[in-house]
Amino acid sequence: MTTTELINQIRKKKSFLCIGLDVDLNKIPQHLLKEEDPIFAFNKAIIDATHHLCVAYKPNTAFYEAYGLKGWKALEKTIKYLNEKYPEIFTIADAKRGDIGNTSTMYAQAFFEDLAFDSVTVAPYMGKDSVEPFLAFKNKHTILLALTSNAGAFDFQTKTVEGKELYKQVLDTSKTWENAENLMYVVGATKAEYLAEIRNIIPDSFLLVPGVGAQGGNLQDVCKYGMSENVGLLINSSRGIIYASSGEDFAAAAASKAEALQKEMAVELG
Ligand SMILES: O=c1ccn([C@@H]2O[C@H](COP(=O)(O)O)[C@@H](O)[C@H]2O)c(=O)[nH]1
Numbered sequence: 437m438t439t440t441e442l443i444n445q446i447r448k449k450k451s452f453l454c455i456g457l458d459v460d461l462n463k464i465p466q467h468l469l470k471e472e473d474p475i476f477a478f479n480k481a482i483i484d485a486t487h488h489l490c491v492a493y494k495p496n497t498a499f500y501e502a503y504g505l506k507g508w509k510a511l512e513k514t515i516k517y518l519n520e521k522y523p524e525i526f527t528i529a530d531a532k533r534g535d536i537g538n539t540s541t542m543y544a545q546a547f548f549e550d551l552a553f554d555s556v557t558v559a560p561y562m563g564k565d566s567v568e569p570f571l572a573f574k575n576k577h578t579i580l581l582a583l584t585s586n587a588g589a590f591d592f593q594t595k596t597v598e599g600k601e602l603y604k605q606v607l608d609t610s611k612t613w614e615n616a617e618n619l620m621y622v623v624g625a626t627k628a629e630y631l632a633e634i635r636n637i638i639p640d641s642f643l644l645v646p647g648v649g650a651q652g653g654n655l656q657d658v659c660k661y662g663m664s665e666n667v668g669l670l671i672n673s674s675r676g677i678i679y680a681s682s683g684e685d686f687a688a689a690a691a692s693k694a695e696a697l698q699k700e701m702a703v704e705l706g
Pocket residue numbers: 456458496530583584585586622623624646647648649650651672673674675676
């Protein structure tokens with residue numbers, strides 16, 4: 437999907453909501469456990485109930501890898517279902533990959549070609565040659581970790597190196613890489629006060645913003661400091677939406693949580 441198509445979807449749906457599909461078999465409604473593929477059954481119900489309220493879904497691959505082959509198969513079925521039934525949806529594999537060049541190429545093939553995701557999250561710390569193999573894919577997006585939502589972000593990302601915070605070095609340096617137009621960045625909603633300075637460095641780039649909901653980030657603050665002319669935001673909520681109820685009504689309950697966020701987003705979009 438191109439960035440222009442994503443922006444059009446945001447305007448049409450009045451939403452820049454990304455729903456995180458972080459499926460934990462201990463948290464999904466227990467009646468689904470008798471299904472042949474409980475993870476896919478859960479995802480399908482959530483997607484069917486919420487697709488009109490969001491523009492993106494973000495399965496975090498850890499939640500699938502944890503269940504071995506059956507988890508990976510459920511991930512494969514989920515992305516295939518999204519691509520076939522809801523091709524207008526932007527898809528994010530939250531996999532946080534990145535390695536030496538030839539290995540990164542294989543990761544990129546896995547997520548962009550085999551699974552056919554629109555984007556993948558990538559860690560920047562192995563540098564240019566670890567990220568450029570992802571950037572080489574046309575109309576695919578590499579979402580680089582810039583300033584993450586967790587407390588550990590302060591261990592390295594905000595430390596000053598050669599007169600500049602490390603996350604700012606990531607933003608500045610990555611802009612010079614080949615096919616940098618295919619970059620987006622992760623900035624945690626819990627770090628909203630950093631967004632104004634981040635926008636000075638990358639005024640137009642799309643930001644994936646996790647941390648609203650269960651982690652306590654605030655949507656209005658993110659919009660105040662982070663919204664760009666073309667919106668430029670995908671705000672993610674995972675647990676806060678998908679585990680709204682553990683009963684038979686789980687999909688409807690998820691839709692109502694998603695709708696509450698979508699309505700707040702519509703206000704922000706004006
Ligand atoms: O900085 C980051 C980067 C990624 N994440 C991921 O986003 C979701 C958040 O889930 P919630 O349940 O809404 O807290 C999850 O997959 C994280 O691994 C993040 O939280 N922060």
